[in-house]
Amino acid sequence: MVEKDDFDLQNFLPYLLNQAAEESSLEFQQVYKNKYGILRTEWRVLFHLGAFGEMTASTIVTRARIHKTKISRAVQKLVEKRFVARERSEDDRRQEFLRLTPLGLAAYKDLREVAAAYDRTLEAKFSEEEVALLRAMLRRLGERG
Numbered sequence: 001m002v003e004k005d006d007f008d009l010q011n012f013l014p015y016l017l018n019q020a021a022e023e024s025s026l027e028f029q030q031v032y033k034n035k036y037g038i039l040r041t042e043w044r045v046l047f048h049l050g051a052f053g054e055m056t057a058s059t060i061v062t063r064a065r066i067h068k069t070k071i072s073r074a075v076q077k078l079v080e081k082r083f084v085a086r087e088r089s090e091d092d093r094r095q096e097f098l099r100l101t102p103l104g105l106a107a108y109k110d111l112r113e114v115a116a117a118y119d120r121t122l123e124a125k126f127s128e129e130e131v132a133l134l135r136a137m138l139r140r141l142g143e144r145g
Helices: 013-036 040-052 057-064 068-080 102-123 128-142
Strands: 084-088 096-100
Touching: 013 040, 013 102, 040 057, 040 068, 040 084, 040 096, 040 102, 057 068, 057 096, 068 084, 096 102
Parallel strands: none
Antiparallel strands: 084 096
16 A cells, blocks of 8 residues: 655645746747757857856866766767857867857847846836845855855
């Protein structure tokens, strides 16, 4: 006989957060996938370089909290698509600086506009106060330590 389980998965906060993240990103994911042929990690690398400028893959790993192997693969795909260029550091030959190419910058600017519009669509589901509170709560949950 199976014992009744009183754990409520539907109210488990990590589960709810994951469901909300997946659902809220699906529509935007289709845009960058269909228009530019890039996947989620590639999108995140593209946006980090677009928003913050030239940086190393290690910096993106730290900022985006994505495993270095996934970032490495995403960078390679973006280089193949000519969205990202690499330049070896003169100080440390093991280190490469990444930057958007003109093609990558154009894709970033286009997707940035789509992202901003999509963000406004999501915000419209809530009051201004709820949006501010939601953003504050999500930032707090995302803090390390």
